[in-house]
């Protein structure tokens with residue numbers, strides 16, 4: 001059954017058409033990878049799903065409920081749809097624990113003790129329980145990104161949007177972060193991730209979408225996209241990535 | 248390591264001239280040393296003359312003061328030391344150069360120029376001090392006696408200090424109110440959407456108006472106007488409260504801008520992160536944005552607070568007897584400005600610790616941002 005439905009979404013910045021009719025269905029427990037050149041609209045698409053950006057036409061629905069357009073309770077939507085950013089975006093004035101419990105306590109209305117307990121359990125899962133009281137600027141990029149993932153998970157979202165979460169990391173730290181995403185995929189969390197890690201996409205994705213100039217030019221299973229791409233653009237993109245040593 | 252450059256680059260004659268193996272010749276030292284020695288000698292002479300005039304003005308001062316003058320005079324000769332050492336460096340440089348020891352000669356040259364520059368820097372400082380000292384003895388010491396007489400300092404000090412308490416009360420009261428009102432105005436100015444538009448405009452109008460009106464005029468209007476108009480509630484307020492209100496009106500406009508700059512300096516990604524977690528606009532502002540902004544604005548905020556403190560010297564226009572008003576009274580009684588100097592010194596004394604605190608905060612921020620980058 002379709003859980004996240006994106007229907008002919010258009011998005012402009014000024015005169016610049018960034019999304020030009022994107023449609024995408026994501027079933028529950030699916031992992032969808034968005035690939036494509038820089039500037040093709042991957043981040044914008046993810047931000048639109050989370051209503052961080054308004055869309056100009058089209059429709060987005062989550063779990064059968066339309067979440068785009070006027071009058072939608074975006075704060076409720078966002079509790080169902082978590083997001084992790086390329087630059088971590090932790091709150092620097094809060095400890096790791098407070099970063100994670102902020103939304104569950106302030107928005108979810110959880111008692112602090114319960115939120116702390118959940119946060120510590122999640123931190124333990126990503127091997128960062130001992131850093132609960134640390135502040136973000138004392139952590140490495142990889143550690144910060146792991147905390148950011150935990151922060152998004154702490155609101156128990158139904159879908160997680162991941163925007164090039166390893167792009168800002170030193171190469172040796174990428175593995176740790178991807179390991180967590182892999183585990184989440186195995187647990188059946190529905191995820192939509194923009195990524196340049198083609199090897200990883202091939203491994204975890206149930207569906208790969210190639211974005212080109214604001215459109216989904218080609219989609220399919222990892223095998224179809226990576227081994228037998230139909231479009232010239234897709235082939236060109238993949239060969240460039242191959243040259244860059246990312247495949 | 249061999250630098251990797253294309254052949255086209257190495258063929259550039261300017262680069263070729265500085266290729267390794269051709270040491271640059273040492274710089275000249277002697278001319279600089281001569282200039283430094285001349286300047287140091289002239290400045291020392293000016294200082295000695297100035298001190299001599301002090302000695303004459305005091306007309307045979309007590310032994311301790313005489314000794315102090317001699318000590319200061321000796322200090323004025325200090326810049327001669329590095330100037331002379333520069334000559335030593337110049338000689339060594341010439342000798343090393345003759346022996347063909349280029350690198351060593353270069354070291355001597357650098358040391359010599361450093362000594363000469365040091366001599367000049369200190370000599371100019373000595374000259375400025377000498378001029379200030381001459382000023383105090385000008386017109387037979389009239390300046391000194393007009394501004395600083397021990398006897399009037401003693402007689403007015405406690406009075407003025409007592410009245411300074413009024414300045415402190417007004418300053419602290421206004422600062423507390425300004426922190427609150429300034430934030431409210433800043434948030435008003437940042438209200439989103441069409442609904443927020445009238446309040447945004449009001450905030451802009453307020454800031455524009457009260458930043459433009461000199462605070463002395465606001466004090467005057469509030470101090471007399473509110474009483475004259477018999478505005479209920481306000482007319483019963485003590486003059487001190489009126490002063491606090493007037494300064495709050497003026498400085499909230501400044502501080503609102505400081506807050507706004509702080510809030511807008513927080514990266515949009517912090518908004519995105521907070522909103523993506525389901526926090527509302529207001530909640531994001533309160534728990535994520537403002538706490539970070541406040542940390543950043545402490546230095547500019549303290550600067551505005553120092554300005555506010557100083558403006559408490561204006562509250563005399565509304566009939567409040569503060570330290571400045573009190574000191575002017577005392578000064579006109581004795582025909583001497585020493586009591587006013589007392590107020591000035593009191594303002595300096597309470598401001599310096601704050602200024603140093605701001606410096607320390609700024610240095611800390613510098614280190615933080617330096618590390619982040």
Ligand SMILES: Nc1ncnc2c1ncn2[C@@H]1O[C@H](COP(=O)(O)OP(=O)(O)O)[C@@H](O)[C@H]1O
Pocket residue numbers: 013016018036037038039040041042043044045
């Ligand atoms: N806030 C914005 N204002 C104007 N243009 C934007 C903004 N954000 C993104 N864009 C433009 O939208 C296009 C798609 O950007 P983005 O979604 O970030 O691409 P990707 O994530 O695939 O690299 C780019 O051309 C970019 O310049």
Ligand SMILES: [Mg+2]
Pocket residue numbers: 042043044163164
């Ligand atoms: Mg992007």
